[in-house]
Amino acid sequence: MKFAIAVFSPAHAPSSRRALRFAQAALAGGHEIVRLFFYQDGVHSASGNVVAPQDELDLPAEWRAFVSAQQLDAVVCIAAALRRGVLNAEEAQRYQRPAANLPPPWELSGLGQLHEAAQGADRLMCFGGD
Amino acid sequence: MSTLHVICHSPFGDNRLSSCLRLLGSADGLLLCGDAVYALQPGSEPLRTLQASQLDGRLFALDEDLQARAIAISDLGKAVDYPAFVALSLHYDKVNSWL
Numbered sequence: 001m002k003f004a005i006a007v008f009s010p011a012h013a014p015s016s017r018r019a020l021r022f023a024q025a026a027l028a029g030g031h032e033i034v035r036l037f038f039y040q041d042g043v044h045s046a047s048g049n050v051v052a053p054q055d056e057l058d059l060p061a062e063w064r065a066f067v068s069a070q071q072l073d074a075v076v077c078i079a080a081a082l083r084r085g086v087l088n089a090e091e092a093q094r095y096q097r098p099a100a101n102l103p104p105p106w107e108l109s110g111l112g113q114l115h116e117a118a119q120g121a122d123r124l125m126c127f128g129g130d
Numbered sequence: 131m132s133t134l135h136v137i138c139h140s141p142f143g144d145n146r147l148s149s150c151l152r153l154l155g156s157a158d159g160l161l162l163c164g165d166a167v168y169a170l171q172p173g174s175e176p177l178r179t180l181q182a183s184q185l186d187g188r189l190f191a192l193d194e195d196l197q198a199r200a201i202a203i204s205d206l207g208k209a210v211d212y213p214a215f216v217a218l219s220l221h222y223d224k225v226n227s228w229l
Contacts, residue, residue: 001220008229014164015138018192025212123219128229129138130164 002032004121006114007042008128011052011059016045019127020062027070035117036067036074038106042128043081046074049101067105075117078108132157134222138164141176146228151183159222160185161215163192170201181206190218 003026009015023033038046045063052058067074081102082091088108092100102108118124135158141147147169154160162169169176170191180189189207196202196209203209210218219225 003219018138018163021212022215025216029213029216031216123225125219125225126227126229128227130140130166 001123002034002121004034004037004114004117004124006037006039006124006126007045008040008126010041010044011050011063013041013128013130015127015129016042016059016063017057019125020059020066022125022127024066033070033072034121035113036072037114037117038074038076038080039111039114040077040080040128041084043076043084043086046076046081046106047086047101048103064103064105072105073117074106075109075113076102076106077114078110081108131224132159132222133224133226134159134161134218136161136163136225136227137166138162139228140165141169147176148179150228151179154183159188159190159218161190161192161210161218163195165195167191167195167199167201167203170196170203170206177206190214 005019005023007016007019026033045060047060050060086102087097087100088102089100091108135150135154137146137150139146169180171177185207190210191203191207192215193209193211
């Protein structure tokens with residue numbers, strides 16, 4: 001079966017970890033993830049600048065490794081990202097900001113990508129909150 | 131059309147759980163995760179509400195969140211791990227997360 005997974009919470013929220021564990025279990029169960037979509041505060045999970053405390057799980061790094069290893073389509077909402085200062089090199093240059101913090105494998109795109117993923121998937125799973 | 135409702139907010143902080151129970155269809159399921167598992171706290175009002183809601187076979191709670199909070203689900207529902215969470219999401223026609 002095909003899943004679209006939307007993450008609404010930042011990396012330090014338990015629900016972001018839950019989303020990752022669900023995604024890993026879905027793939028392990030032989031299912032497909034058509035797209036991961038990071039929306040609202042979820043865009044912080046894609047930042048390359050997050051530094052997790054040494055005794056805590058580095059969730060942005062886990063997400064990055066997971067997306068790269070599984071070669072997933074991982075989209076970060078561009079409007080949500082810009083207002084939270086999560087920029088790739090192109091956007092940093094466009095808006096003349098001093099740094100970019102959205103390295104590959106993430107892609108910036110619009111909310112239409114969430115709609116499209118939901119249409120193409122058997123289930124849309126949304127993760128947010130505590 | 132059956133729906134799996136997923137709640138992760140504490141029932142002591144807002145009205146999501148009571149709103150959800152009011153809307154819950156007879157074929158719908160309810161999965162508690164995160165702080166929502168506090169609804170199973172012994173002797174609490176949310177637990178009494180769940181017990182009165184006729185959720186036989188339709189109430190689930192994420193096992194790791196139960197363990198992290200030392201809460202048991204007893205025979206009221208079933209503890210599920212992540213593979214079972216995935217299976218549940220496919221068992222129901224739709225999944226509605228109470229974000």
